[in-house]
Amino acid sequence: MTEQSFINQMEPWYGDEEIEAINNYLKEGGWLMEFKKTQELEKIIANFVGSKYCSILPNGTISLFLALKALNIGIGDEVIVPDYTMIATPNAVVWSGATPVFVDIDDSMCLDIERVRDAITDRTRAVMHVSINGRAGELINLKKLCEEKGLFLIEDAAQSLGSFFAGKHLGTYGHIGSFSFSVPKIITMGQGGALVTDDRHLYEKICKIKDFGRITSGVDIHDEMGWNFKYTDLQAVFGIEQMKKLDCRIIRKKEIAKLYHELLSGVVEVKFIPTNLDMVAPWFFEILVPNPTELKEYLKTQNIGSRLFYPAVHTQKIYKWVKGDFPQAIDFAAHGLWLPSASQLANSQIEYVCARIIEFYHK
Numbered sequence: 001m002t003e004q005s006f007i008n009q010m011e012p013w014y015g016d017e018e019i020e021a022i023n024n025y026l027k028e029g030g031w032l033m034e035f036k037k038t039q040e041l042e043k044i045i046a047n048f049v050g051s052k053y054c055s056i057l058p059n060g061t062i063s064l065f066l067a068l069k070a071l072n073i074g075i076g077d078e079v080i081v082p083d084y085t086m087i088a089t090p091n092a093v094v095w096s097g098a099t100p101v102f103v104d105i106d107d108s109m110c111l112d113i114e115r116v117r118d119a120i121t122d123r124t125r126a127v128m129h130v131s132i133n134g135r136a137g138e139l140i141n142l143k144k145l146c147e148e149k150g151l152f153l154i155e156d157a158a159q160s161l162g163s164f165f166a167g168k169h170l171g172t173y174g175h176i177g178s179f180s181f182s183v184p185k186i187i188t189m190g191q192g193g194a195l196v197t198d199d200r201h202l203y204e205k206i207c208k209i210k211d212f213g214r215i216t217s218g219v220d221i222h223d224e225m226g227w228n229f230k231y232t233d234l235q236a237v238f239g240i241e242q243m244k245k246l247d248c249r250i251i252r253k254k255e256i257a258k259l260y261h262e263l264l265s266g267v268v269e270v271k272f273i274p275t276n277l278d279m280v281a282p283w284f285f286e287i288l289v290p291n292p293t294e295l296k297e298y299l300k301t302q303n304i305g306s307r308l309f310y311p312a313v314h315t316q317k318i319y320k321w322v323k324g325d326f327p328q329a330i331d332f333a334a335h336g337l338w339l340p341s342a343s344q345l346a347n348s349q350i351e352y353v354c355a356r357i358i359e360f361y362h363k
């Protein structure tokens with residue numbers, strides 16, 4: 001038997017189309033900076049998710065920060081965030097000057113709405129919902145709660161491009177939705193982020209503060225605080241080609257998820273988090289096991305990459321000041337493992353991964 005070459009937990013996927021598009025752009029003398037190609041990509045993304053406006057940004061952390069700034073959120077304000085998420089979610093809140101208020105998650109790994117209700121104070125300005133791995137959780141009820149309490153709903157949909165709920169794309173329920181195009185995402189431009197909204201005023205504010213707060217593009221008069229968070233057309237050219245491949249990747253992600261389920265469903269140690277594949281294009285393929293670290297180490301010896309779930313945010317050194325009870329976040333973090341998740345995985349590779357997991361538990 002030939003040795004299995006290493007299967008990465010995640011890797012980018014691009015081909016001749018991206019190479020040719022970049023080549024043509026450079027041969028035509030493109031100026032590299034944000035211009036028409038970025039605008040073209042913004043239109044493509046807005047159309048895909050069904051939003052009126054889209055602004056592309058350097059990454060999905062900056063996009064969360066800018067969403068908060070566009071909503072005038074800062075010092076003295078509180079923003080509710082889940083205790084289970086990628087660290088960028090609370091960090092963007094801290095960066096804005098506001099205080100993140102952590103709330104536990106429910107069985108979908110998204111915000112527990114009852115705990116959100118309890119966490120609202122006079123200082124709360126917004127709730128940041130994170131659709132973990134494309135799941136919506138209580139998004140619709142959360143939207144109602146935000147409306148009732150006069151709060152902004154920001155959707156961190158970094159993991160959710162290609163995932164819908166009740167016929168609407170995730171990221172489009174809130175006042176602003178945020179996406180990421182870093183390498184592990186379903187499509188990538190190396191780095192990248194996007195904000196989507198239906199609110200013209202908010203969109204204009206985002207465009208202004210990402211360009212130093214200029215009163216108009218190319219004019220050095222600034223009537224509000226701003227930064228340089230513009231994108232580059234060079235990356236946008238790449239992104240336009242990636243977006244052409246998104247529909248196929250959504251189909252493939254669902255096929256792979258089904259295959260993992262089918263092959264591992266008989267392993268009593270392996271549990272799945274309920275996910276409706278009619279609507280969700282899973283970003284990473286996740287399992288819950290009694291001993292994820294040991295399984296991860298074993299898979300590594302078999303040339304298989306995997307990755308432990310994020311720790312609960314309040315257990316990270318920089319958030320040790322956080323008080324509260326987060327049993328669900330702790331429980332998921334202690335048991336979760338992400339398996340190889342690239343859209344280009346072959347069925348034979350998935351079969352190999354599952355066979356090694358079965359072997360680990362049944363040897």
Ligand SMILES: Cc1ncc(COP(=O)(O)O)c(C=O)c1O
Pocket residue numbers: 059060061062085086088089130156158159179180181182192193
């Ligand atoms: C939920 C969530 N929010 C924010 C981010 C940050 O995005 P970026 O890496 O593009 O800054 C990520 C990245 O994985 C994420 O998963």
